[in-house]
Amino acid sequence: MSEDDLVLDAEARRRLRHDLRTPLTIVAGFAEVLAGERDISEADRREFAQRIQDAANEIRKLIDDVFEG
Numbered sequence: 001m002s003e004d005d006l007v008l009d010a011e012a013r014r015r016l017r018h019d020l021r022t023p024l025t026i027v028a029g030f031a032e033v034l035a036g037e038r039d040i041s042e043a044d045r046r047e048f049a050q051r052i053q054d055a056a057n058e059i060r061k062l063i064d065d066v067f068e069g
Helices: 010-035 042-068
Strands: none
Touching (some): 010 042
């Protein structure tokens, strides 16, 4: 992979930034809820944890796509 392969144009950077921020916001939001002192049912905790896992997998795939291009 050459240095030129790592350069993204402005539109690609904007799109990637958006694509990464969306699942990252999900991770941060649900983690905040789980870490808080809220009374949350076990079913909701499992659902929130699954959403965090799904979003983390999406982030991992986006990063892999960028570096394996």
